[in-house]
Amino acid sequence: MYTIVSPRVGTPGEEYTPAQGDHIDALLQGGFIIETSKPKAPKSDKVTPNKE
Amino acid sequence: MPTSTYLSNPDVSVNSVDLTDQCTSATFTHRFDQLEATSFGDTDRNFVKGLGNHEVTLTLYMSYAATETYATLAALVGTATNIVVKPSAAAASATNPTFTLTGGFLAELPVINATMGELSTVDITFTGGVFSVSAP
Numbered sequence: 001m002y003t004i005v006s007p008r009v010g011t012p013g014e015e016y017t018p019a020q021g022d023h024i025d026a027l028l029q030g031g032f033i034i035e036t037s038k039p040k041a042p043k044s045d046k047v048t049p050n051k052e
Numbered sequence: 053m054p055t056s057t058y059l060s061n062p063d064v065s066v067n068s069v070d071l072t073d074q075c076t077s078a079t080f081t082h083r084f085d086q087l088e089a090t091s092f093g094d095t096d097r098n099f100v101k102g103l104g105n106h107e108v109t110l111t112l113y114m115s116y117a118a119t120e121t122y123a124t125l126a127a128l129v130g131t132a133t134n135i136v137v138k139p140s141a142a143a144a145s146a147t148n149p150t151f152t153l154t155g156g157f158l159a160e161l162p163v164i165n166a167t168m169g170e171l172s173t174v175d176i177t178f179t180g181g182v183f184s185v186s187a188p
Contacts, residue, residue: 006119008070021134021154021181023067026127031119032069 006032063141064110066178067133069124072141076173077111080137080151082183106183108135108153114165114172125161125176132157135178146187155181 002016002024009016009032016033018024027033064075085102116122132155144150156178166172 006069008119008124009068019068019134021132023128023131023133026067026124026131026133027069029127030069030123032123 001036002027002033003036004032005034009033058139061140063136063138065134065136066110066124067128069119071110071112071121071124074113074115074121075110076113077109078137079107079109080135080153081107081109082151082185083107104183106153106156106179106181108137108156108178109175110135110177111173111175114174121174122163125158126163128158129161130159132181133178135181144186149185149187152184152186153178153181154184157181 002018004010004012004014004016006012009027016027024033028035062072062075062078064070064072064078083105085105086099087102089098089100090096091098112121114121135153135156137151138144139148142148157180158176158178161176162174164172165174
């Protein structure tokens with residue numbers, strides 16, 4: 001996942017969705033976007049079976 | 053006097069980076085190789101369409117500041133990317149078509165083009181790639 005940093009690419013803070021043919025490395029190297037990791041889904045609670 | 057004219061003010065982006073404010077000239081040429089198909093018996097030359105051979109030439113003010121001209125182009129030299137040009141910044145429409153070159157190759161970038169007392173500009177040319185036009 002990429003996030004826009006420069007207003008030349010879009011609205012800063014919004015997710016950058018590459019168009020076909022976009023050169024991602026050049027955008028990263030130029031400081032136009034940054035790579036951000038996807039937010040992790042919260043872990044579900046452990047369920048222990050009742051011993052009856 | 054023409055009934056309709058166009059005052060040059062295109063919207064230009066390279067690799068999804070809006071460079072309109074740095075651009076002073078843009079030429080987008082939709083072109084095909086011209087193959088000779090003339091044969092004996094013909095009295096005039098005939099040609100047929102060959103491979104697409106499109107080209108975009110831009111003149112840009114050079115700036116080495118962050119996220120400006122040099123930062124946009126430096127890593128693109130020797131690679132292919134997208135170039136999008138519209139007649140104006142208005143939304144794409146039948147009267148404001150979006151011209152796209154997908155996979156245009158940038159073979160060279162003048163990293164310095166300086167003349168005393170003048171703002172530095174660079175001319176760059178993207179060649180090859182797939183031409184498309186969209187006018188919703």
